[in-house]
Amino acid sequence: MEAKKIQIIGGELLTPDIPTIPFIAGDGIGPEIWQAAKKVFDEAVKKAYAGERQVNWLPLLAGENAYRKTGKWLPDETVEALRKYLVAIKGPLTTPVGHGHRSINVTLRQELDLFACFRPVRYYVGTPSPVREPEKVNIAVFRENTEDIYAGIDFDSGSTAAKELLKLLEKENLADRVRFPKTSAFAIKPVSSEGTKRLVNAAITYALEHGKHNVTLVHKGNIMKKTEGNFKKWGYEIAESFGDKVYTMAHYEKSKKENGEAAAQQQLETAKLNGKVIVKDIIADNFFQQSLLNPAQYDVVATLNLNGDYISDALAAQVGGIGISPGANINYQTGQAIFEATHGTAPQFAGLNKLNPTSLILSGAMMFDYIGWTEAAVLIESSVSDAIAQHYVTEDFAQKITDAHKLGTSEFADYIISKLKTKTNNLG
Numbered sequence: 001m002e003a004k005k006i007q008i009i010g011g012e013l014l015t016p017d018i019p020t021i022p023f024i025a026g027d028g029i030g031p032e033i034w035q036a037a038k039k040v041f042d043e044a045v046k047k048a049y050a051g052e053r054q055v056n057w058l059p060l061l062a063g064e065n066a067y068r069k070t071g072k073w074l075p076d077e078t079v080e081a082l083r084k085y086l087v088a089i090k091g092p093l094t095t096p097v098g099h100g101h102r103s104i105n106v107t108l109r110q111e112l113d114l115f116a117c118f119r120p121v122r123y124y125v126g127t128p129s130p131v132r133e134p135e136k137v138n139i140a141v142f143r144e145n146t147e148d149i150y151a152g153i154d155f156d157s158g159s160t161a162a163k164e165l166l167k168l169l170e171k172e173n174l175a176d177r178v179r180f181p182k183t184s185a186f187a188i189k190p191v192s193s194e195g196t197k198r199l200v201n202a203a204i205t206y207a208l209e210h211g212k213h214n215v216t217l218v219h220k221g222n223i224m225k226k227t228e229g230n231f232k233k234w235g236y237e238i239a240e241s242f243g244d245k246v247y248t249m250a251h252y253e254k255s256k257k258e259n260g261e262a263a264a265q266q267q268l269e270t271a272k273l274n275g276k277v278i279v280k281d282i283i284a285d286n287f288f289q290q291s292l293l294n295p296a297q298y299d300v301v302a303t304l305n306l307n308g309d310y311i312s313d314a315l316a317a318q319v320g321g322i323g324i325s326p327g328a329n330i331n332y333q334t335g336q337a338i339f340e341a342t343h344g345t346a347p348q349f350a351g352l353n354k355l356n357p358t359s360l361i362l363s364g365a366m367m368f369d370y371i372g373w374t375e376a377a378v379l380i381e382s383s384v385s386d387a388i389a390q391h392y393v394t395e396d397f398a399q400k401i402t403d404a405h406k407l408g409t410s411e412f413a414d415y416i417i418s419k420l421k422t423k424t425n426n427l428g
Helices: 029-049 064-070 074-087 104-111 160-172 193-209 228-240 249-259 260-271 284-293 305-318 357-369 374-389 408-421
Strands: 007-009 012-014 020-024 056-059 087-090 116-122 138-144 214-219 246-248 276-281 300-303 326-332 337-341
Touching: 007 160, 007 193, 012 116, 020 029, 020 074, 029 193, 029 337, 029 357, 029 374, 029 408, 064 138, 064 249, 074 087, 074 104, 087 228, 087 357, 104 284, 116 305, 138 193, 160 228, 193 326, 214 228, 214 284, 214 408, 228 249, 228 374, 246 249, 246 260, 249 260, 276 284, 284 305, 326 357, 337 357, 357 374, 357 408, 374 408
Parallel strands: 020 056, 020 087, 087 337, 138 300, 214 276, 214 300, 246 276
Antiparallel strands: 007 012, 116 138, 116 326, 326 337
16 A cells, blocks of 8 residues: 555544654664664554554654754755654754754744644653652643744844844833843743634643643743733633633632622532533742642643743653653644654763663654554553553663663563553554
8 A cells, every 4th residue: 555644634634544654763862762662653553453554654854963964954855844744753853052053843843833832741650750649640731832932032142132122121111120231131032812822722622622620821920921921811711712611710710709709619619510621820830839749630731832841841750750751742723743752862872772762652652642543552552551560661760660670772662562462452
């Protein structure tokens, strides 16, 4: 059979039996974790569909490998192929700090308008964790991906643009808020109604489709009133468009003011009993505290770009670290998506066959679920879960588990494959 493109028609992804899916192996440890993950993907698809489906993997260049071969960190051909084939997967890519090229990850998110960074954070039994009850963490993070400080609108100290911005601040009687104006660098933080609403819409839709009880808008609107404050305001506005499927805490506050606290509380409890998704909000610093003290109160989180970057890594630390945390960048309107390892390139470990490929493997499971191949996704996730529970792990976990069976990157993938081969095909 001939390989074909995944398409989106009428808002629905249509996946052929042999889809072409691009991959970017990545920098540093990227190529070896990709090879490990690919083995797992191919065996899971073979097992789930008895050989009737398979993936035609299309290699693309980005990062250091692309620069060496083409002189570009992100060739135009790569972006066009990603756009053409709709769904892709990638390993980690190098981003220099304080100089050099712009983050390739950020560039891809903006070029392809991948507005939602989706990171489901959950605990796998047996994973070493720094907290007492990591099993209470089961939170899906929706991070706005295209706006906020990550828009990359930076003006260096003493630059013409910085001076012009100071003139604007003087005109608006705001210059006195800049403590050291002559030496300050500046960045601009765009936050739009459209960007906010499509992100929060995706988060609420996910909650409704997956039986989640609440969606929390995390923001710093008490300080950044016109940007993060509007994120909260616009988030509640789009929540109201879901009608009687949701109950917002903005509605609760209004009812409390008009009818008293007891009546408002009764409305809230009734909404919960009726299975409505509760949409609430919290200040970002308080969320960090509460997510440590009582993470079970959060199901789905929607937040801005910078907050989401911090939050997804902090939550991942509670369940074992970003080395096992999957991630995806998705446009739920166009269907465009890139699934990715959420950790860095770790070049000092490249070629040593030591590091953990679980982040990329689980990202692949997310990808298969996204394209409708749920059986393959379940096989992968359940087999990873078995391996960790039985303490067959890579070095990062093995050094924290007393009875661990330490495996290399490739051998860990082989062990996962051995587990999925023993499973039945009706796991979905």
